[in-house]
Amino acid sequence: MSPTTKEAQRTELHKTIWRIANDLRGSVDGWDFKAYVLGMLFYRFISENLTAYINEGERNSGIEGFDYTKMSDADAELGRDVTVREKGFYILPSELFQNVRERAPRDPDLNETLERVFKNIEGSANGTESEDDLKGLFDDLDVNSSRLGPTVAKRNEKLVKLLDAIGDLPLGNFEDNTIDLFGDAYEYLMQMYASQAGKSGGEYYTPQEVSEVLARITVVGKKRVNRVYDPAVGSGSLLLKFAKVLGRDNVGGFYGQEINLTTYNLARINMFLHDVNYEKFDIAHGDTLTDPQHWDNEPFEAIVSNPPYSIKWEGDANPLLINDERFAPAGVLAPKSKADLAFTMHILSWLAVNGTAAIVEFPGVLYRGGAERKIRQYLIDNNYVDAVIQLPPDLFFGTTIATCIIVLKKSKKDNAVLFIDASAEFSRVGNKNKLLPANQEHILERFTAREDVDYVAKLVPNEEIADNDYNITVSSYVEHEDTREVIDITELNAEIAGIVARQAELRTSIDAIVADLEA
Known part of the structure; x- marks a missing residue:
């Protein structure tokens, strides 16, 4: 019997899943093998998700004990169209994960079977509204790759083990689970792969505790938001925090864009694995800065992002960008070598009047001169x-740099910026710093209170920031507590005088003793 309590399920899952992933990959690099583990997990999820959906519908209509996995493909074809409209995809019974897995040890053409199944799943959405959400989802799961083995037989042997390992994961079933175990497994695997991959992992994965702080900042005082957006969506984990913070039904839609094709696929898979149906998300592929894909969906009520730090972009080499409505208001473009504030301007442009954006930024954007100073001047003037929050160092994979959060709003109640020093809000866990729940709460408390706290928070008028050359580093406004011991000089001098007097007394005593000895 699978464990059904939340923590029991999670503990069991995490105990098993990484060991399985490592045992399976053999000589294949872990970073490369992630596509197989994550892709097969997705295949199992959509198979079980679809089966549960169809079974529930048929049983509710009076067919007791109905089991879609045992239905013939010919009979199942009758329900294809209506199911695709609801779920966005379709899988015939013979192509369900559990049935392919059962036949796998006896299938000499397993690689071809899986390739056909994956094409059929993607193809089931062709010509429908969900086509773009399904297209290419299995592209990185190459069942004919030599990385799986030098021969077809060896590859199929590895694929059988992969199917069995993923099938044996203690994920319970859709009726009994008390947590989203498929989504939890996916998040855990991505976190582990990101930590192993170093810098490249940090490019697509934001630690969950940082994601939660960002999401909570943008929805303070709200129980529902219309649309949420991330212009550098990565694996989608940051966007999905809104589902945890507010509840999936209290988010009108999830929108994002990602330039890396593999990561773009990870984000779409992540949405499905968290049971976000195709009509509730729109993840686009492409360069957000030069080819944004969601003009018809903006503005957004909540925007969160951890864009790549100081990457190159076209900047003023592209004469069209200075007239782009997203960048034109500042009168200058972010430097070609540092796109950080280009993302910031894009986010501000697409932020709703009643919205909030929380962006993880590289510290240099807070104080560097030139075009970046002019953009800061535009933002402050x-x-x-709304706020600048200094985070602790060593939170992110691939860098130990202490980053910060810039919070943007278009409808503020004052003309000031709240500076928060949260650099000490962490605990060391393993080889990284982490924002534990208590640390997260402290940051949120300071953000919502919006008041001065010695050595922690300072509300600074915009005029004072202008006088400081638009420098918005937290350390410029929040004084560090001097933890050195306070010494009373008068008392110290008296103590020294006492020591000297005592020395004199001892010297006199010693001289007397020596004189007696000499006599």
């Missing part, structure tokens, strides 16, 4: 910067 127009009262768009």
Whole structure:
């Protein structure tokens, strides 16, 4: 019997899943093998998800004990169209994960079977509204790759083990689970792969505790938001925090864009694995800065992002960008070598009047001169910067740098910026710093209170920031506590005088003793 309590399920899952992933990959690099583990997990999920959906419908209509896995493909074809409209995809019974797995040890053409199944799943959405959400989802799961083995037989042997290992994961079933175990497994695997991959892992995965702080900042005082957006969506984990913070039904839609094709696929899979149906998300592929894909969906009520730090972009080499409505208001473009504030301007442009954006930023954007100073001046003079939060160092995979969060709003109640020093809000866990729940709460408390706290928070008028050359580093406004011991000089001098007097007394005593000895 599978464990059914939340923590029991999670503990069992995490105990098993990484060992399985490592045992399976053999000589294949872990970073490369992630596509097989994550892809097969997705295949199992959509198979079981679809089966549960169809079984529930048929049983509710009076067919007791109905089991879609045992239905013939010919009979199942009758329900294809209506199911695709509801779920966005279709899988025939013979192509369900559990049935392919059962036949796998006896299938000499397993690689071809899986390749056909994956094409059929993607193809089931062709010509429908969900086509773009399914297209290419299995592209990175190459069942004919030599990385799985030098021969077809060896590859199929590895694929059988992969099917069995993923099939044996203690994920319970859709009726009994008290947590989203498929989504939890996916998040755990991505976190582990990101930690192993170093810098490249940090490019697609934001630690969950940081994601939660960002999401909570943007929805303070709200129980529902219309649309949420991330212009550098990565694996989608940051966007999905809104589902945890508010509840999936209290988010009108999840929108994001990702330039890396593999990561774009990970994000779409992540949405499905968290049971976000195709009509509730729109993840696009492409360069957000030069080819944004969601003009018809903006503005967004909540925007969160951890864009790549100081990457190159076209900047003023592209004469069209200075007239782009997203960048034109500042009168200058972010430097070609540092796109950080280009993302910031894009986010501000697409932020709703009643919305909030929380962006993880590289520290240099807070104080560097030139074009970046002019962009900061535009943001401060127009009262768009709500808060700047200094985070602890070594939170992210691939860098130990202490990053910060810039919070943007278009409708503020004051003309000031709240600076929060949260650099000490962490605990060391393993080889990284982490924002534990208590640390997260402290940051949120300071953000919502919006008041001065010695050595922690300072509300600074925009005029004072302008006088400081639009420098918005937290350390410029929040004084560090001097933890050195306070010494009373008068008392110290008296103590020294006492020591000297005592020395004199001892010297006199010693001289007397020596004189007696000499006599």
